[in-house]
Amino acid sequence: MNLTSSIPFRKIRESRKDTNSIAQPVFGSSISDHMFICQYKHGQWLEPAIIPFGNLSISPAALALHYGQSVFEGMKAFPGVDGRIRIFRMEQHYRRFKRSLERMCMPAPDFDLFQNALTELVRTDIDWVPAITGGSLYIRPFMFASEGRFGVKVSDEYHFVVFTGPVPALFAKPIRVKVETDYIRAAPGGTGFAKCAGNYGAAFLPTQLAREQGYDQVIWTSGGTDPMIEESGVMNIMFVVNDTLITPALSDTILAGVTRDSLLHIARSRGWQVEERAVAVDELATWLKNGQLQEAFGAGTAAVVAPIGCIAIDGVDYELPLAEGQSYMMQLKAEMAAIRSGAVPDRFNWNHLV
Numbered sequence: 001m002n003l004t005s006s007i008p009f010r011k012i013r014e015s016r017k018d019t020n021s022i023a024q025p026v027f028g029s030s031i032s033d034h035m036f037i038c039q040y041k042h043g044q045w046l047e048p049a050i051i052p053f054g055n056l057s058i059s060p061a062a063l064a065l066h067y068g069q070s071v072f073e074g075m076k077a078f079p080g081v082d083g084r085i086r087i088f089r090m091e092q093h094y095r096r097f098k099r100s101l102e103r104m105c106m107p108a109p110d111f112d113l114f115q116n117a118l119t120e121l122v123r124t125d126i127d128w129v130p131a132i133t134g135g136s137l138y139i140r141p142f143m144f145a146s147e148g149r150f151g152v153k154v155s156d157e158y159h160f161v162v163f164t165g166p167v168p169a170l171f172a173k174p175i176r177v178k179v180e181t182d183y184i185r186a187a188p189g190g191t192g193f194a195k196c197a198g199n200y201g202a203a204f205l206p207t208q209l210a211r212e213q214g215y216d217q218v219i220w221t222s223g224g225t226d227p228m229i230e231e232s233g234v235m236n237i238m239f240v241v242n243d244t245l246i247t248p249a250l251s252d253t254i255l256a257g258v259t260r261d262s263l264l265h266i267a268r269s270r271g272w273q274v275e276e277r278a279v280a281v282d283e284l285a286t287w288l289k290n291g292q293l294q295e296a297f298g299a300g301t302a303a304v305v306a307p308i309g310c311i312a313i314d315g316v317d318y319e320l321p322l323a324e325g326q327s328y329m330m331q332l333k334a335e336m337a338a339i340r341s342g343a344v345p346d347r348f349n350w351n352h353l354v
């Protein structure tokens with residue numbers, strides 16, 4: 001916070017900004033003018049810089065490309081009702097970044113470097129923050145092994161890079177999901193809790209097969225003979241049964257979503273019944289067969305809440321009622337939006353003013 005403008009800066013010659021892509025951004029398609037970059041070599045961080053967004057030059061032998069030492073984060077900066085920009089839960093994202101890096105044997109930048117990188121970069125490209133309601137500037141910090149050599153080893157060199165891009169509010173229409181029991185995303189002792197690149201590459205095939213069968217996403221399970229529910233695609237999953245908000249308890253096979261954590265905080269502070277516990281596929285099937293499942297939704301940074309309209313188990317589709325304005329998920333989503341825009345007091349101290 002105090003180290004503002006400590007990062008050397010080279011400005012883009014001509015902005016690539018066009019008002020359309022900021023007023024009506026398409027998720028993931030437009031990237032702001034600048035990026036932050038800092039290399040790690042000889043056991044230390046070199047001088048950081050903010051430079052025009054552009055290609056990096058790396059060795060084809062860069063270890064990340066072969067052995068997967070690569071970790072990312074994703075968070076957002078929101079325009080406020082007072083005209084100020086707020087980065088949501090940066091510290092929580094940093095802590096998860098650090099945990100992911102540790103699992104992948106990668107050095108973590110310290111919090112000051114991380115915070116300055118994000119704050120300065122968002123300030124630099126503040127004109128890229130969409131002014132539309134619900135729109136935001138997506139922030140993508142990531143780090144990868146850039147040492148070029150071809151033996152399997154822990155890299156001695158890394159690139160820590162951050163770029164941003166305007167994204168719209170995702171007014172997600174209810175998704176159709178399939179409980180996946182043939183493939184698993186994560187195994188006990190593995191890397192499921194880390195936001196490391198390999199987890200996503202491995203998830204593409206099952207997701208693609210589910211799409212071919214008419215579903216938008218899979219619900220990941222632990223597999224085996226008594227499978228437990230884990231996540232929904234790249235979101236955490238939540239259910240409402242008997243007016244209780246239920247979500248699988250965190251473990252090393254579940255990614256600790258910041259959205260999940262935020263929704264649980266809000267729900268508990270409202271005095272709602274909340275359970276973090278194991279949910280067996282059999283239990284979910286029973287809820288669906290008995291019509292007990294009031295709501296099911298994914299929780300993640302992209303959509304905050306993604307209503308689930310249909311769940312398939314063993315080839316049987318169960319339709320769920322439409323989520324109304326007074327549903328638990330929509331109330332949670334509304335309060336998240338209000339906190340992030342500064343419309344209501346930041347009672348959990350989640351916003352970092354840019």
Ligand SMILES: *Cc1c(COP(=O)(O)O)cnc(C)c1O
Nearest residue numbers: 234235236255257258259300301
């Ligand atoms: C990023 C991610 C989530 C959601 O995390 P948020 O911090 O809420 O965006 C959930 N599951 C997986 C596998 C993820 O990669």
